[in-house]
Amino acid sequence: MTPAKSSQASWPLSQSSVIDLPEDLAQAAQTQIDLIASCRLWLDNHTPIGCNDSLWREVSTKLIAHVAEYKIRIEDLKLKYFDGEPIQALNEDQDGAVLDNIWKLQVHESKSVEPMLILTIGGDDLTVEVKFETRDQLKSVMRDKYFGYITKVFQAFEQAEMDLIQLFSMSRKIEEERAALSQPPEETVQTHIALLKEYNDMKDIGQQLIGLIADNKGVSIGALYEDGQYGVTADD
DSSP states (O other): OOOOOOSSOOOOSOOGGGTTSOHHHHHHHHHHHHHHHHHHHHHHTOOOTTBOHHHHHHHHHHHHHHHHHHHHHHHHHHHHHHHTOOOOOTTBOTTOOBOOOTTOEEEEEOSSSSOEEEEEETTTTEEEEEEBSSHHHHHHIIIIITHHHHHHHHHHHHHHHHHHHHHHHHHHHHHHHHHHSSSOHHHHHHHHHHHHHHHHHHHHHHHHHHHHHHHHHTOOHHHHHHHOTTSOOTTO
16 A cells, blocks of 8 residues: 555645754754754655555544644743743643643554554544555554554653753743843853952052061061051961
8 A cells, every 4th residue: 555645735844943952952942943854744645454444544644643643732832941931741730730641642453353553642642543455464564664663652752852951941041040140151260360360469569568668677578467456377
């Protein structure tokens, strides 16, 4: 059977909307957006042999829509990053309640007489049934040839999304800590160096003055330090 073509327009393989992010975040987000586009192209161009075309289009459409939601969540991460909103962990709502597994994909064979595949997608437990011509074709699809591969892709997306959320969260914390500084770290270092040089110069001048006073009075510098009359000691 010739692979069915989706009637929907293909996504571009790049997304310029992430370029205003810091370099590491932009690269990580762009990688996921490119993988999402590649996944959609793969789904657009692969229909299992022996599968009922109309039913399979329903499955493919739902898989594509599910992956498309990931792209929306990446954009949402970007907006929250710049707007200063809380960046939630995967599978948690704003109140911290654990949600159903977003990337859950379960595939099993129906016990009916006809060769039927039952597919459950995402946290809403959305179930789709797909009829095959023979049971051998159904079993073939359930192996790595198709659903074994898609299951691995979904697992990889799940791990990548958790990593991406953590990366956005850590980067935001770093930016907030930098913003809390009175000036950029590089300028802070240069300021401390300048102040240290000024202190050392003043210390040298003070020691020279103490030396001149000691010579004028005919006493040792140590005696002046011990006297404490000039507000300095040997420890200063």
